[in-house]
Amino acid sequence: MxxxxxxxxxxxxxxxxxxxxxxxxxxxxxxxxxxxxxxxxxxxxxxxxxxxxxxxxxxxxxxxxxxxxxxxxxxxxxxxxxxxxxxxxxxxxxxxxxxxxxxxxxIAPSPCQMACPAGIDVPTYLALIAEGKDDQAIAVIREDNPLPWVCGLVCTRPCEMMCVRGRIDTPISIKFLKAFAAERALSDRRYTNPEPAPPNGKRICVVGAGPGGLSCAYYLALMGYKVEVIESLPFAGGMLMVGIPRYRLPREVIDREVAMIEDLGVTFSFNTRFGSDVTYEDMKTKGTDAFFLAIGAHKAWDLGIKGETDFPRVIDAITFLKNVAIGDRHAPGKHVVVIGGGNVAIDAARTSLRLGAEKVTIAYRRSREQMPADIEEVEQAEEEGIAFAFLTIPTEITGNDGRITGLACIKAELIAKKGTDRLAPVPILGKEFTIQADAVISAIGQYVDDSGMTAFNAVNWTRRGTIEVNHASMETSMPGVFAAGDAVSGPATVIEAIGGGKRAAEAIHRQLTGMPQPRMPKIPVRRRKVPMIEMTAAEKMRLSRPVMPMLNVDRRRTTFQQVELGYDEAAVRKEARRCLRCDVCRRCGKCVEVCRDKMGIDALHLGYLDFDHPVKTDFRMTAENCITCGACAANCENNAMTLEEKDGRRMLKLCGTILNEQEIQTCDACGARLPSAQYMAFISDKTADLTQKAEQRLLCNDCQRRLSAKNHVPTRPVNPT
Amino acid sequence: MSQYYLFQDSKKCIGCHACEIQCKTNKDLPEGPKPCQIIQVGPKFINNLPKMSFIFMPCFHCENPWCVSACPTGAMQQRASDGIVFVQKDLCVGCKTCVSACPWGAPQWNPDTGKVEKCDYCKDRVDQGLEPACVTTCTTGCLKFGKVEEMTQIRRQRHAESVASLENSSF
Amino acid sequence: MDKDVFSLCFMCSVRCPIKVGVKDGHVNWIQGNPHVAGIDGRLCPRGSAGKSLLYDDQRLQSPLIRVGDRGSGNWRKASWEEALDYVGTRLKEIKNTHGGHAIALGERAQLATHVSKTFLKALGSPNHFTHDALCKGSMNTACRSMFGYTDGQMGINYANTKHIVLYGRNIFESINVKEVNTLMDALEKGAKLTYIDPRVNVTASKAHRYWMIRPGTDLALNYGLIHVILKERLYDAEFVEKWVHGLTDLRDFIKEYTPEWAETETGIPAGEIKALAREISREKPAVIFHYGYRCASHQNEIYMRRSILMLNALMGSVEAKGGIFFKKGPGAEGGKPARKLTEQEFPKIEVPRFDKVGTPDFPLPDPAHGVAQILPYAILNEDPYPIKALINYRLDPLMSIADTSGTKKALDKLDLIVTIDINYSDIAWYSDVILPESTYLERTDCVQQMNGLKPMMFLREKAVEPRYDTVEGAIILKRLGERLGIGAYFPYETMDELVDWQLEGTGFTREDFAQKGFVSYGKSPIFWDRNDIPFKTPSKKIEFRSSLLEDAGFPSFPSYEPPAATPEKKFRLVVGRTGLHTHISTQNVPYLNELMKENLLWINKEKAADLGITDGATVEVASACGKGWIKAFVTDLIHPEAVFMVHGFGHEAKLAKRSYNQGCSDALLQENLYDKVGGSPAYHDTFVTVTPV
Incomplete structure (x- = not known):
């Protein structure tokens, strides 16, 4: 097998x-x-x-x-x-x-949940948000992610990439709904911690208070562990705080969610470097049972071009952003060139702008389409007036007397190279040019700073300079030592670090309670199965993703105020209702197939279910042909499609969306419910050549039998009338 | 039209429902569907005597079956060889049009499978030269199965016998 | 892989011969045995549901030992070794402390009854009892008092009858396939059917004459009929002259019981009574006054049954074609019956039975069956001595003996309750240990000796291996016996060996059953010469004046005492059967449950209207000893003084999920009253109130 x-x-x-x-x-x-x-x-x-x-x-x-x-x-x-x-x-x-x-x-998870590195049960919390149950939504999220507000503002949202609603129009705005719910729940004082297990007497040392460390600390604390976090920075948050600028993620967001973790009894030692201020031996002596390393990747790669080391105004983005986060408010220069194409490059550029740089240019080797940065980030940068130099390969930083005058570059073209799908930038000879600059910020990536880790002498490191772990258990080659986050993956996303921290917490718990470790990475957990939200097909179709209101560009150029202003409540509730509930509908397409191929009715226009028969998706069109026969529902293995009878009406619903509604008829004899007139007409059409429909009595199956029994004629029945 | 006819001698029927149970046993059906059913009519007093009838309601295997015409999927079929009307289960999608189309209430809903069940005169048994399950074991032998022409003969004979039997007979 | 197995049904106690189709080791078809005349492949609804019992996962699946309180339903699964050791140890303690007679075993008589009787005899206990007394003890006594034969030795020749009178004997609903068909054939040939019952049912609907008699007055009706028959000399003078002892006594006695008098008692017009007497006498002797099947209605039951037997004797329909007859055993053909374990030598038992049957206190009931309804009194009063252990083998005292609460109180005094059954019966639920028996389709059973006009032997042959961890009853008792040091009385290891042992000396072997499922001793029906009927009474005659009764101090002709008047606003509770269920045992069988989930309370339309009860409404029925809820069936098909319910519903065993708490248990309501002469309970002597809920 x-x-x-x-x-x-x-x-x-x-x-x-x-x-x-x-x-x-x-x-x-x-x-x-x-x-x-x-x-x-x-x-x-x-x-x-x-x-x-x-x-x-x-x-x-x-x-x-x-x-x-x-x-x-x-x-x-x-x-x-x-x-x-x-x-x-x-x-x-x-x-x-x-x-x-x-x-x-x-029980297969929805695509969005599967896509989430922390495995959050997205359809469930969306349905709760739709109903205004923000606190319950937050509780569901925090079963997999202790930082919903943070992620609601900065997550790279792989979930939205997979959102099935995107096949109809646009993905659900999953990310922001989370932020809204968190903010509302906090504001209502209903953002609460679950009841932790009683203390079990075991101590864990977490190195690094970034998202990975915070996540691990949170889940361990809930399981009754005494968790001590060692952090070299003066605050918690790690890259959240020093990597992401405040106009994207206000400090109070981080502080509030960290405070929730502190409330569980997790202790933090700030300004404390592991390996010097506190040592492995110190912790061991204290009786620490396990270590979790979430030290991040805070060292920038060198550009490796001429002039790099000759000028003080050549600076790496990570150091730059950290300095700003700590309080440095000096512009790096008047004419700033940022080298790189990721989110860090954009962050450095936009930060430079906000600090007073007159001209900020991002130099990137490939084209706009290939930038790893979020498209929204790029767009916002463009709105703010950041210049982009694409297909630009820096060759030398030029200047004199320690002052930069420009960045020498060469134009590149994209060539397909053997063995890779990604087009490679190749310099075009003779197309050299210079960008005027007095400051150059490099943002071409980071690596793990392993100083201070010497005590973990049995931990294996990869060739990429990251910590090697078993990805099912996040355990390193050194017993009792676990790791996750950028230190393991190399620079990656907040949500990946959170997922890693959660997995590590579970693995630590398993190890300390003598349970065997899983052999494969854990899959997302369906947290609840909340009821469907009933709405009309027209509403389901009409709803569209709201546009995010933004801070005006003038302020964006001059302050660190939050750029995305957030949806209002009405928009949030509506947006959540757009969810197709892919945790219930598996998109197997059986309903469409039965209706179209078996029944020959073809009432269901659900193109999003089926790539092989590309039709437009329009829930409203069902009513045109549907006879509410229920064959689609009878063949739906997940009860996503249902046929309900209520208040004299028969309703066909797909995950709560009313695709069709018809009046039901009743048995003339016993009052039992019968199918709709449309359904009966469908049958009459088919049997038209058998009977001239003299007004027949409408009878249910049982009464039909009873009546024909009463009228039973000694001869073989030929005509029922 | 089906070549067969299932005749119920209602005078001998005691309404015991063995036919229904045997049918379900033979088809391994869950609670709910009754491909054949005994319907009790009465009792009521006629000439000071309580009278009740038990009418056996299987499928009549009509010549031009409503259910077959109504079925959109081709699951409901009539055998060309002998006219037996039956459901081919793998084609049935559970739209129940046959249930609504049949004037006799013969097709039955199976909630376990989401498909229709129906009297098919136990065609597997018939093909082996046996009688339908209900007929084979009917408690009083009041059910008879055979070719249409044999059945009319039985019916005539039964009628003659009942006329000849004593006055005041309940038979 | 496919095979057909001839066997015996056991969905009810009739044990109709069946043919079982087996495919891939599983039962896929059951029908009546086509080789047996009157069966011809036919099978009743309960028999048809056999497969749904076999494959029901709500039946007993392994030995269980109680861990919670009695009746709490907390069990632990046990291996057979453990369960049998447990029961064996407990029984040994009880035997050593209180004597073997402190152990009682009750069962619904069946093919292995000789095994359970052996078990008790070997333990030195006289306290084996069957359900028979609960059903028809007084009829048994009545038959012996008249003919010297038990009811079990008598039969009815429906096939040739010209007129049959049934007193609440609901033949077409308490179905015995062969009986239904032979009667149906007779009716087809023109026989008349007179049906007497306070309630209309299927049998009534097939009758030529139906009388909705006032409940409890059948005896008065019979006295009226006898009066007419004697007065108008409608009887078979020659037969009566030759065979009846005590005609003059009867003639003197019956004088005052005129049809007009009977009319006032029964509500049946005197003219109609006379008409029946005259009409039926024209067909004598091929007429039958059916002596009944469940004969356990009133405290004077034995006299009612005797009056029916007298009517038969007066018609000369005893040992007559179309009348009643005495069953012929293998001896009549010079053959030998199958052996029984009870033919062994046992230690002598000095103590009386718990029910004192056979002592001057209770002289007349049949000690072969005992009187089950005495059990609660015997246990509670420790009279004649303490009973400490009860083994229930397919017999449920809680639902079969009237007054369930009283019975429970008695059971609570016991040290050990063990049940052998296939289902979670209520008594299994109330037991300390449950020993699950294999169903009839999963076990070979002891030989069935079938006496009648043509003596035969039948065999229940295992069709399939047990589906669950169950064992044959005869093996359970043997293995229990081994633990009690009486193993030597069970000279077999398997059922096959036991059957072979039984067949020794009969001239037949196992193989002889293979062809058709039975063997016949002779070829044609045997009727005795009517001039030479070997009655086994002291007078060698039919004793209208009964020495059995009078020697025991009871009159042969006690004056008629009317039934207790129905109190204001109360009803006489009458119970009966349905074709869809067997007593208390099939309510949880899936297919039968689907067709009939609960019982209903039949109540007369006018009375219901007075009480504000509508059809289908839930009502509370209450008697002096219990109450329950049930849905009302409001109808003009029942006598206003009576309410009726089908016996056997209202189960308390929760794991029998389909039948749990469905409908109302009649035993809960009935008072434990009985016929102190004949031995039957008086199930119809309880009055109830009915109140809308």
Whole structure:
């Protein structure tokens, strides 16, 4: 069996086949297999509880004692094998109610949740926000991410990349909704910590108070650990504080969320360098049970061009941003060139502008499309008047007397190179030019500063200079020492660091409680399954992603005020209602297929479900042809499509969106509910040549039987009238 | 039209529902669907005697079945060889149009599978030369199955017998 | 892999012969045995639901030992070794402390009854009892008092009858396939059916004459009929002259019981009573006054049953074609019956039975069955001695003996309650240990001796291996016996060995059953010469004047005492059966439960209107000993003095989820009253109030 198929689903299939084929001729064996099948099915449906594996084990023990024939023995061996080899996945199906391979459709996580490095249950919190339950939404988020407000402002939002609504119009504005909920919940005093477990007497030392360290500290504290965070900077936040400028992430946002973590009893030692101010031995002596290294990647790479070391106004972006964060308010120069194309380059450029630089230029080797920076960041930079020099390769920083005069560059063209998809910039000979500059900021990347880590002598480092870990457990090669964040991944995102910190917290807990470590990285956990929000198809279609109100450009050029002003409440609630609830609808397309190919009605125009039959998605069009027969609902394995009867109406709903609504009729005899007139007309059309419809009584199935029984004629019935 | 006819001698029927149960047993059906059903009419007093009838309601396998015409997927079919109307399960999508189309209430909803169940005269048994399950085990033998022409003969005979039997008979 | 197995159904106690289709080790088809006349492949609804019982996951699956309070439903699974050791140890303690007679075993008589009787005899306990007395004890006594034969030795020749009278004997709903069909055939041939019942049912709807009799007055009706028959000399003078002992006594006794008198008692017009007497006498002797099946309604039951038997005797329909007859055993064909374990030598038992049957206190009931409803009194009063352990084998005292609360109180005094069953019956739920038996489709059983006009033997043959951790009852008792030092009485290891042992000396072997599922001793039906009927009474006659009764100090002809008047605003509670369920045992069987989930309280339309009860409304029914809730069925099909419910609903065992708490239990309401002469309970002598909820 291939490793990537889900063992739960394949066991279910295996047992179903065995039972159906009749090869299990011993009744006890068959019953045991039927019972195991039932339990496995419940696991695959997310309905299993704590006792399911034990119940399966009991049945297996009974099976061991009863192998009357070869087939039974083979079946037993097969089950034994898969239940021991892949046990972890069975358990994780039960614990997380998720199937990472998507084979168990009902519990496969939504694409947005799968895309999130911290695995946040996005559809759930969106639905809660839609209903104004911001505090509950925050609680759901914080099960996977202790910093929702921070992430709501600065996350790179891989979730939105995967958002299915994007296939219809635009992705849900997932990121900001989180920030809104956090702010509202805090303002309402309803942003609270969960009740932590009682202290367990174990101590953990976290090195680094960046997002990775904070995340790890938070989850450990909740599990009852005494957590001590060592931080060389004078405040918590790490790169959040010193890497991201205040106009994107105000300091109070970080402080408020850090305070929540402190409330759990986590202690912080600021201005304290690990390795000198406090040592491994110190911590060990104190009785520290495990270490978590989240030291980030704070050292900038050199440009490696001439003149780099000759001028004081050549500075790396990380140092620059850190200095600004600490309070330096001097402009780096009048004419600033920033080299690089990532978010850090944009941040450095926009910060320079706000400090009074007259002209700021970003020099980047590739084209605009290839910039790793967020498109919104680039756009905002452009609005603010930042200049961009694309396809520009710096060759030398020129100047005299220690003063920079310009940056010599050469124009590049993009050439496809063997062995890579990414076009490579190649200098065009003869196209040299100079950009006028009195300051040059390099923003071409960072690496991990390993000074102070010498005590962790058994930790392996990668060739890229990052800490090597087992990615399932975030444990280093040194027992009891874990690591995550940029120190492991190299410079990456806040949300990745948060996810890593959370995984490490769990791994530390497993190690200290003697549980075996997982063999593969944990998959996202479905936190709740909240009810659908009912709305009309027209509303679902009409809603569109709101435009983010921005601070006016003049202020943006002159102050560090927050640029994105945020949606108002009405916009937030509406935006959350746009969610398609992909945690429930698996986009299998069966409904469309049944309606179009089997029923021949073709009422469902849900192009987003199916790339193979590209039709436009329009929920409103369902009503034109739909007869509310419910075949789509009957074939929906996840109950995403439902047929409901309420107040004399029959409603077809897809994840709460009312696709069609028709009046139901009632049985003339008993009042039982019957299908709609449209449905009956569909049938009459098909049976038109059999009967001239003399006004027939409308009867339900049971009454029809009863009436025909009463009128039963001694001859074979030919016409019902 | 089906070549077969399922005749119920209602005078001998005691309404015991064995036919319904045997049918469900044979088809392994869950709670709910009843491909055949006994409908009780009465009792009411006629000449001071309480009278009740039990009417056996299977599918009548019409000559031009509404259900077959109504079925959009082709799941509901009529066998060309003998006219038996049956559901081919893998084609059924659960739209229930056959349920609504049938004037006799013959197609039945199976909530477990989301598909329709229906009396098919146990065609698998018929093809083996056996009778439908309900007929084979009917408690009083009041159900008879055969070719249409044989059944009319039985019906005539039963009628003659009942006329000939004593006055005041409940039979 | 596919095979057909001939066996015996056990969805009810009739044990109809069946043919079971097995595919891939699983039952996929059950039908009546096509080789048996009157069965011809047919099967009743309960039999048809056999597969849904076999594959029901709510039945008992492994031995269970109670861990919580009695009735709390807290069990732990145990291995057979552990469960049997547990029961064995406890029984041994009880036997050593209190004597073997402190152990009682009750069962619904079945093929392995000789095994359980052996178990008790070997332990030195006389306290084996069956459900028979609960069903028809007084009829058994009545038959012995008249003919010297038990009811079990008598049969009814429906096939040739010309007129049959049924007193609440609901043949078409308490279905015995062969009986239904032979009666149906007779009706087809022109036989008349007279049906008497305070309630209309399917059998009533097939009748030529239906009388909605006032409940409890059947005896008065019969006296009226006898009066007419004697007065108008409608009886079979020749037969009566030859065989009846005590006709003159009857003639003297019956004088005052005129049809006009009977009319005032029963509500049936005197003219109609006379008409029936005259009409039926024209067809004698091929007529049947059906002596009944469940004969446990009133405290004077034995006299009511005797009056029916007298009517048959007066019609000369005893040992007559189309009348009633005495069953012929293998001996009638020079054959030998299958052996029973009870033929072994046992230690002599000196103590009386718990019910004192066979002593001057309770002389007449049949000690082969005992009187079950005495059990709660015996336990509570420790009279005649303490009972400490009860083994329930397919018999549920809680739902079968009237007054469930009283029975529970008695059970609470016991040190040990063990149940052998296939389902979570209420008594299983109230037990200390449950020993699950394999279903009839999963076990070979003891030989069925079928006496009748044509003596035969049938075999229940295992169709499939057990699906759960269950064992055959006869093996359970043997293995329990081994732990109690009486293993030697069970000379077999498997059911196959036991059957072979039983067949020794009969001239038949196991293989002889393979073809058709049965063996016949002879070829044609045997009727005795009517001039030479071997009645087993002291007078060798049909004893209208009964020496059995009179020797025990009871009159043969006690004056008629009317049933207690129905108190104002109360109803006489009448119970009965349905074709869809067997007593208390099938309510949780999936297919049967689907068709009938709960029982209803039938109540007369006018009375219901007075009480403000509408059809389908939930009502509270209350008696002197209990109350319950049930939905009302408001109808003009029941006598105004009676309310009716089908027996066996209102289960308390929670793990039988479909039937749990569905409908109302009649036993909860009924008072534990009984016929102190004949031995049957008086299930219809309880009055209830009905109140809308």
């Amino acid at each position: 291939a490793k990537d198929t889900c063992p739960v689903q394949s066991t279910l299939q295996y047992l179903s086949d065995r039972i159906a084929s009749g090869v299990l001729t011993d009744p006890k064996v068959r019953r045991i297999c039927e019972s195991i099948r039932m339990l496995v099915e419940e696991i695959s449906l997310g309905e299993a509880g704590d006792s399911h594996m034990a119940a399966i084990d009991d049945l297996m023990a009974e099976f061991e004692n009863r192998t009357p024939d070869d087939t039974a023995t083979k079946t037993l061996d097969h089950l034994k094998h898969i239940l021991s080899d892949r046990r972890e996945e069975f358990v994780s199906h039960i614990e997380t109610r998720n199937c990472p391979s998507h084979d168990c459709g009902v």
